[in-house]
Amino acid sequence: SQQGEEDPQALSIQEGENATMNCSYKTSINNLQWYRQNSGRGLVHLILIRSNEREKHSGRLRVTLDTSKKSSSLLITASRAADTASYFCATNDYKLSFGAGTTVTVRA
């Protein structure tokens, strides 16, 4: 079953702009993870945030987690054409359950 649900389904932005996508989930989690998938490729792990953490940064990525609202957000700052991809959140109890993903297009 798909635990995480991303919003929006698709996002188109200009290079240099920020991209924000949200993830909602249903049950309690140990951690939440974000992945990127370029067209025709495997998923790449971006960042993991534990249930007792509220915010985490990695380079141009910022992830927040609100366990009371069962939601998370991923912010990509100063987007580049290479950020064009699908982004998935995945909730982790003992196995990862993925949402349907947000497709991000960064226009040059």
Place this chain on the structure above:
Amino acid sequence: DAGVIQSPRHEVTEMGQEVTLRCKPISGHDYLFWYRQTMMRGLELLIYFNNNVPIDDSGMPEDRFSAKMPNASFSTLKIQPSEPRDSAVYFCASRRTQDSGYTFGSGTRLTVV
């Protein structure tokens, strides 16, 4: 490290044939997962192993699917007989601990005609 290695990258087979997908996880990763990705259903977990032992196979769609992990460095996913609705991209992933990120292979794109 070469990452998670899957073979073949592409497989086209006729309905009714047996298909075997292969995966080599990252050395030292105790968990191995098989996922299937389709446009309609997204990413679905089929089965996962811990220390070569199948832990949860509730996602395996039917008896035509079977998976094995004879040792820590190799796993197979077999479909026999294959059907057109099995067409999908099959991913293998591994992780070191329960609290770590997953490393995915490049996937096997299976087309059953």
